[in-house]
Amino acid sequence: MPARTGEQFIEGLRAQPREVWIGGARVDDVVTHPAFRNVVRSVAALYDLQHDPARREEMTYVSPSSGERVGVSFLAPRTRDDLMRVRRMMKVWADASGGMLGRSPDYLNRALMAYAAAADYCGENDPRFAPNVRRYYEVVRERDLCLTHTLIHPQANRSTGPAGQADPHLAASVVRETERGLVVRGARMLATLPIADELMVFPSTLLRGTDEDRPYAFAFAIPCGTPGLRFLCRESFDPNGTVFDYPLSSRFEEMDAVVVFDDVLVPWERVFLLGDVERCNKAFSATGAVAHMAHQVVTKNIAKCEFILGVASLMVEAIAVEQFQHVQGKIAEIIYSLEAMRAFARASEADAVLDRWGVMTPAWAPLDAARNMFTWMYPRMIEILQLLGASGLMARPTRADLDSEIRPLLERYHQAARLGAEERIALFRLAWDLALSAFGSRQVLYERFFFGDPVRMQMATFGSYDRQPYIDRVREFLARGATEAPRAAPAPKR
Ligand SMILES: Cc1cc2nc3c(=O)[nH]c(=O)nc-3n(C[C@H](O)[C@H](O)[C@H](O)COP(=O)(O)OP(=O)(O)OC[C@H]3O[C@@H](n4cnc5c(N)ncnc54)[C@H](O)[C@@H]3O)c2cc1C
Numbered sequence: 169m170p171a172r173t174g175e176q177f178i179e180g181l182r183a184q185p186r187e188v189w190i191g192g193a194r195v196d197d198v199v200t201h202p203a204f205r206n207v208v209r210s211v212a213a214l215y216d217l218q219h220d221p222a223r224r225e226e227m228t229y230v231s232p233s234s235g236e237r238v239g240v241s242f243l244a245p246r247t248r249d250d251l252m253r254v255r256r257m258m259k260v261w262a263d264a265s266g267g268m269l270g271r272s273p274d275y276l277n278r279a280l281m282a283y284a285a286a287a288d289y290c291g292e293n294d295p296r297f298a299p300n301v302r303r304y305y306e307v308v309r310e311r312d313l314c315l316t317h318t319l320i321h322p323q324a325n326r327s328t329g330p331a332g333q334a335d336p337h338l339a340a341s342v343v344r345e346t347e348r349g350l351v352v353r354g355a356r357m358l359a360t361l362p363i364a365d366e367l368m369v370f371p372s373t374l375l376r377g378t379d380e381d382r383p384y385a386f387a388f389a390i391p392c393g394t395p396g397l398r399f400l401c402r403e404s405f406d407p408n409g410t411v412f413d414y415p416l417s418s419r420f421e422e423m424d425a426v427v428v429f430d431d432v433l434v435p436w437e438r439v440f441l442l443g444d445v446e447r448c449n450k451a452f453s454a455t456g457a458v459a460h461m462a463h464q465v466v467t468k469n470i471a472k473c474e475f476i477l478g479v480a481s482l483m484v485e486a487i488a489v490e491q492f493q494h495v496q497g498k499i500a501e502i503i504y505s506l507e508a509m510r511a512f513a514r515a516s517e518a519d520a521v522l523d524r525w526g527v528m529t530p531a532w533a534p535l536d537a538a539r540n541m542f543t544w545m546y547p548r549m550i551e552i553l554q555l556l557g558a559s560g561l562m563a564r565p566t567r568a569d570l571d572s573e574i575r576p577l578l579e580r581y582h583q584a585a586r587l588g589a590e591e592r593i594a595l596f597r598l599a600w601d602l603a604l605s606a607f608g609s610r611q612v613l614y615e616r617f618f619f620g621d622p623v624r625m626q627m628a629t630f631g632s633y634d635r636q637p638y639i640d641r642v643r644e645f646l647a648r649g650a651t652e653a654p655r656a657a658p659a660p661k662r
Contacts, residue, residue, distance in 0.1 A: 170236040171228050172312040173219050174212025180313070180365055181208065184393040188362055188425070190401040198363050203404035203423065207269075208363055210419045211314065214261050214272055227257055234310055241274035241464075242309040244285050245528040251463070251517045254278075258467040267472030268420040270614055271361040275468075276315035276368060278460035279452075280305050283387075283440065286455035286525040290387070293444045301440045304389055308366065316364035316392070318356035318427045319372030321384070330373070331380040340369065340429050341383040342442070349435040350388070350442070358424040360618070362399040367392050367427065371441065371448035372620070378445075385448040387441035388434045396432040399425040405606040412567040415598045417607035424610075456523050459516075462535035465619065466513045469542050473506035476549045479599050483556055486592055488585035498552045505545040512538035536629055543622045546615035553603040561600045565593055 172180070181199050188195040190203050198204040218227045218239060228237035240257035243250060261272045283290070284305030291298025308315065321330045321339035330339035337343070340354035352369075359367060368389045375381040390397065406421035407414055441448055452458040480499055484490040490499075512534040519531035554561065565578055570590060582589040602608050616622060 169311055171218040171239045172215050174209075174214075174216040176312075177212050177215045177314065178208060181363060184365065184391060186362075186393040186399065187397060188399045188401060191403060202408045203401070203406060203421075204363050206406055206408070206418055207361075207421050207423065210265065210269060211272070211361075211363065214264055214269075215312070217260060217264065223260065226260060231310060233306060236310070238309050239274075239277065239312055241277040242281055242305075244281050245520075246522075246526070247528055248517055248520050251520055251528055251530060255463065255467050255513065255517070258464050259471060262468045262471035263474075265420045265471075266416070266475030267468045267470075268416055268475075268611065269422060270468060270618060271316065271422050272468075273314045273364075275461060275464050276317055277308070278464050279317075279370075279457040280308055280315065280368070282455050282457035282460045282525075282527065282529075283451075285527045286457075286523075288525075289447070289451070289455050290440045293441050293447050296436065297440050297442070300437055304438065304440070313365040314361075314363075315366045315368050315389070316359045316361045317368035317370055318359040319370055320357050321373050322355050322357055322426070329376060329381060330384045331378075339384055340427075342386060343383070343431070346433070349433050350386070350439060352386075352388075352429040352432045352434055355426055355428045357426045359399065359427045360424045360614075361422050362392065362401060362425045363423070364392055366390065367394075367397065369427075371451050374449050375445045381445055382443045385441070385443055385445045386439065387448065387451060388439045390432065390434055390438055394432055394434075396430040398428040398430060400428060401425045405610060410567045412594060413597060414601055414605070414607075415594075416601040417605055421607060456525065456527055456529045459529050459532050459535060462532075462539050462619075463513070463516060463530045465542075466509055466516065466535055466538040469509045469538060469546075470506065470513060472546070473502065473509055473549070476553065476602065477502045477506055479595070479602060480549075480553060480556055482595055483553075483560070483599055486584040486587045486595060487560065489556070495556065498556060502549055502552060505542075505549060508541065508545070509538055533633070536625075539619050540622060540625055540629065543616050543625075547612050550603045550608065550612055553599050557596060557599050557603065560592075560596050561604060564597045564600055 178199055182197065188198060195201045195204070199208055217223060224237070227240055229240055229243055231238040240254055243254055245251045245254060258274045261274055284302050287298040287301045290301050324338055325333055330341065333339060337354045340352055340356045342350045343353045344351040356369060366389055370387045371385060375385055401423055404421060404423065405417050407417060409418060411418050441451060480502055484495050484499065489495045515534040516530035519534070520528050523529040563582060565582065570578060570593065578593070579589040582593055584592040587595065619625070
């Protein structure tokens, strides 16, 4: 089957009922439920972009196995040009939401591509696992399935690992192995986009190499409708109002869920790693998956910076504050964030190398810088929107107000120097949805945490970055200075 259309994505969701809970009730159908229907349409629109005749080459390529055209986000890059091709495709999807749909399907397609190319890594754990992961990648690519993933153990007690919790089955673990597969019990958090087709349950949290941590060490993937699998969602941030009133939250509310495994049977053919703590701990970096995911992330970051730059520029122009120095400085700050993200993306591609699996892998150092710096760049850009918008972010009547008898008042008192009232209200409602709504706040939390705890990511950079050449250089400089005679100050120029 070639790359799917939006309608085929929706049909896939209908064909696979899953156990999703929200607001104390089980969801009958995610396609029609008010908490999900709008984001379902937004993800469907991404799939439709693959069928835009003008974008065929950009969005799809010929599958090496079926000869069908499949999504470029599944492409295993062999050259730098391939990497750039993948980025261009991912940018089309990111721009469709201004970067607000962090979990567009390309994010995990990049991870799965890398795991499949590095299937032998899984095979060294158990020879069955290498063909498993290759086959799974083929299935997902050829059926153009949408994935969500869950990596983190529940937050109950972070002073100890999953085995040290009061309830050893709090964190998802393997409780039995049967002829048919693994039986998994416990929970993981979070799974963003529970309207996916499949759930990847992969290792992330560092485990200790002791016997007691072994049941928590695994990687597998199952359909979201697997019996015993439950998605416990937070309340929705989609108010189900008009697009005018909620331009972002009524389209791109991805939803986040805690995932509960109630003795879920995972068939052997869907198991990719098992019981090997050390291999699980290293899996994302050893397979290159983390670099390919970060390549998607920096692309999304570029889209997000561009979108915010556009919003901020329109705001300052609307209310004629662009001549003030600090306003220009704040817009410049957004530009610096954008240019930094662009530079990181370019550097990661320019310094890409073929990894040991034969995949052209973007350089990690610039991507690591990008993912970490965005955790404070994004909140700062949101702060800038607040500082520029000020009370205008609260003077934001709704569509219903505009359609009511108070419209003449709104036209008079909500106009801006360079925009009529309706246009100004639309713009400032957009800025509010970015910077202040529940949706906007969640975006800030997302950017701070979705790729991991920034504190521990920085510790990882500290631990892994090769600083020795610079330490040696400075030592050598200091030693040189100690034996040199003091220099005379240069004579002043006349
Ligand atoms: C909006 C959103 C969407 C997400 N989507 C997904 C998803 O789709 N899939 C997925 O798998 N995960 C997802 N996550 C989870 C994300 O991976 C985690 O938030 C992240 O890894 C941090 O873990 P935690 O939230 O459990 O924080 P915790 O580990 O509980 O940290 C809480 C606080 O304690 C500190 N802390 C805890 N332990 C240590 C330590 N050992 N050393 C130093 N400081 C420590 C942290 O720095 C932090 O300040 C999402 C998170 C958010 C916020």
